[in-house]
Amino acid sequence: MFLCAVGAGVTSLFRTPWIAAVAAMSTGTFVQLEPLNYRDGARVEPADSCGTEKAFEPATGRVIATLQCSGEKEVSLAVKNAKAAFKVWSKKSGMERCEVLLEAARMIKEQKDAIATMETINNGKSIFEARLDVDTSWQCLEYYAGLAASMAGEHVQLPGGSFGYTRREPLGVCVGIGAWNYPFQIACWKSAPALACGNAMIFKPSPFTPVSALLLAEIYTKAGVPPGLFNVVQGGAATGQFLCQHPDVAKVSFTGSVPTGVKIMEMSAKGIKPVTLELGGKSPLIIFSDCDLENAVKGALLANFLSQGQVCCNGTRVFVQQEIVDKFTEEVVKQTKKIKIGDPLLEDTRMGPLINGPHLERVCGFIKLAKEQGATVLYGGEQYVPTDPKLKFGYYMTPCILTNCSDGMTCVREEIFGPVMSILSFETEAEVLERANDTTFGLAAGIFTRDIQRAHRVAAELQAGTCYINNYNVSPVELPFGGYKKSGFGRENGRVTLEYYSQLKTVYVEMGNVESPFESQ
Numbered sequence: 020m021f022l023c024a025v026g027a028g029v030t031s032l033f034r035t036p037w038i039a040a041v042a043a044m045s046t047g048t049f050v051q052l053e054p055l056n057y058r059d060g061a062r063v064e065p066a067d068s069c070g071t072e073k074a075f076e077p078a079t080g081r082v083i084a085t086l087q088c089s090g091e092k093e094v095s096l097a098v099k100n101a102k103a104a105f106k107v108w109s110k111k112s113g114m115e116r117c118e119v120l121l122e123a124a125r126m127i128k129e130q131k132d133a134i135a136t137m138e139t140i141n142n143g144k145s146i147f148e149a150r151l152d153v154d155t156s157w158q159c160l161e162y163y164a165g166l167a168a169s170m171a172g173e174h175v176q177l178p179g180g181s182f183g184y185t186r187r188e189p190l191g192v193c194v195g196i197g198a199w200n201y202p203f204q205i206a207c208w209k210s211a212p213a214l215a216c217g218n219a220m221i222f223k224p225s226p227f228t229p230v231s232a233l234l235l236a237e238i239y240t241k242a243g244v245p246p247g248l249f250n251v252v253q254g255g256a257a258t259g260q261f262l263c264q265h266p267d268v269a270k271v272s273f274t275g276s277v278p279t280g281v282k283i284m285e286m287s288a289k290g291i292k293p294v295t296l297e298l299g300g301k302s303p304l305i306i307f308s309d310c311d312l313e314n315a316v317k318g319a320l321l322a323n324f325l326s327q328g329q330v331c332c333n334g335t336r337v338f339v340q341q342e343i344v345d346k347f348t349e350e351v352v353k354q355t356k357k358i359k360i361g362d363p364l365l366e367d368t369r370m371g372p373l374i375n376g377p378h379l380e381r382v383c384g385f386i387k388l389a390k391e392q393g394a395t396v397l398y399g400g401e402q403y404v405p406t407d408p409k410l411k412f413g414y415y416m417t418p419c420i421l422t423n424c425s426d427g428m429t430c431v432r433e434e435i436f437g438p439v440m441s442i443l444s445f446e447t448e449a450e451v452l453e454r455a456n457d458t459t460f461g462l463a464a465g466i467f468t469r470d471i472q473r474a475h476r477v478a479a480e481l482q483a484g485t486c487y488i489n490n491y492n493v494s495p496v497e498l499p500f501g502g503y504k505k506s507g508f509g510r511e512n513g514r515v516t517l518e519y520y521s522q523l524k525t526v527y528v529e530m531g532n533v534e535s536p537f538e539s540q
């Protein structure tokens with residue numbers, strides 16, 4: 020009931036006491052009572068609904084919000100508001116858009132602790148990680164603010180003094196649909212380039228994590244975007260479908276699972292709408308015997324255990340060269356045992372709970388199956404109950420290391436989306452490349468070696484949208500991120516993403532007379 024008491028019904032992020040209160044909040048206290056949709060510059064209850072969903076605090080298993088899933092009418096109102104805002108925003112110069120985005124970035128930075136706390140409460144990731152996510156979020160806004168003013172076309176000289184030029188123009192109303200593992204960051208990674216290019220956006224968070232996108236919406240409004248430019252519509256699959264099928268939506272950018280990605284693409288195909296798909300993965304991490312072992316072990320932990328392993332680009336197939344596999348395994352187990360699991364709002368926690376009960380069961384099911392198929396659990400893989408009584412109903416598990424794995428096992432082939440590392444040994448470079456690429460996914464890959472030529476040779480052969488050499492899971496906003504194969508297409512971050520949120524117009528300019536085969540004799 021906290022928000023009711025503090026905000027007296029009209030809680031706003033911009034009331035300083037509220038920010039301080041949220042940043043100082045402890046696990047087990049937060050309840051969201053305000054409307055969770057955001058339209059025309061304000062929080063609103065949806066005009067109609069197609070059911071309700073409950074959002075949890077994974078650390079305690081408490082319900083923190085019950086959301087109304089937006090119906091067709093609410094979606095249409097959001098599109099209408101976004102269209103009106105687009106008319107204003109798309110006329111602004113790049114520098115004008117830059118100023119607003121920079122102000123929004125500044126506000127995110129200023130409110131980092133409050134946003135990270137909210138993210139931790141709703142998602143379960145450690146506060147330590149949530150703060151890093153907020154950093155990459157404001158950095159993304161700053162980056163695209165900087166690019167907004169440099170968007171330009173070409174001038175092309177043609178015969179007879181005529182010429183042509185190109186204009187890079189926004190698409191219109193874009194829809195962003197997010198997953199639950201990086202709720203605030205995904206909202207920023209989609210909206211920053213969209214807004215920088217002059218578009219409006221309607222964002223639909225995952226119903227598991229509805230809360231933090233609202234903070235972004237409030238910040239955009241306060242920073243000066245026109246009302247309706249960034250709207251939040253809550254709901255699940257049905258709401259997502261209303262958004263994708265709306266005739267006035269120009270583009271859909273989706274982050275989520277492959278099966279949902281297929282549906283999004285089908286709907287977009289019917290409307291001839293461009294689509295960006297950031298889907299799942301089962302990425303390989305290849306550790307050669309000449310690596311710096313300490314770094315490789317750190318890299319393997321980063322590749323598997325951030326956000327409780329619920330990361331799309333995780334390197335969960337850890338291929339280790341035969342000569343060092345025992346030493347590597349011993350060291351990885353030693354370091355994994357040290358990971359502190361517990362209340363995600365405590366400063367020294369490094370692993371919080373998984374997103375919800377069914378997902379925890381699903382991840383544990385993969386481990387059970389791995390054992391049945393012959394893998395050995397070297398460490399972890401069990402449900403965990405922290406000693407603090409308020410965490411008793413949270414969704415915790417110990418990080419898991421599997422050995423004796425083979426390429427055909429389910430744990431090696433399918434995305435688990437939990438803290439489960441499978442160790443596989445290999446002998447030669449050619450062999451490991453073939454095995455690493457033997458997957459329908461292609462999101463990321465990693466290589467640890469001191470041999471610079473091998474590093475680049477292997478990176479060139481790996482079928483993945485991102486290859487990390489001697490590190491893993493670092494995502495600077497300057498670098499494009501996206502998949503090969505069934506991990507999707509289109510990119511987020513980097514300069515190239517401007518192309519995915521804009522369209523090119525060619526203008527031909529005649530400087531002479533019209534030559535026509537139809538002119539009268």
Ligand SMILES: NC(=O)C1=CN([C@@H]2O[C@H](COP(=O)(O)OP(=O)(O)OC[C@H]3O[C@@H](n4cnc5c(N)ncnc54)[C@H](O)[C@@H]3O)[C@@H](O)[C@H]2O)C=CC1
Pocket residue numbers: 196197198199200201223224225226254255256257258259260263274275276277278279280282283296297298299300330331332434436462502506507
């Ligand atoms: N490549 C990337 O950048 C990332 C990919 N992921 C992938 O996301 C998955 C986990 O996220 P989930 O939220 O469980 O995925 P999901 O596919 O179940 O849901 C993703 C979003 O799509 C919406 N949705 C579901 N059905 C829909 C439909 N028929 N039409 C329109 N929208 C619909 C959901 O409400 C949610 O907002 C994993 O497979 C993971 O690999 C997650 C994060 C990043």
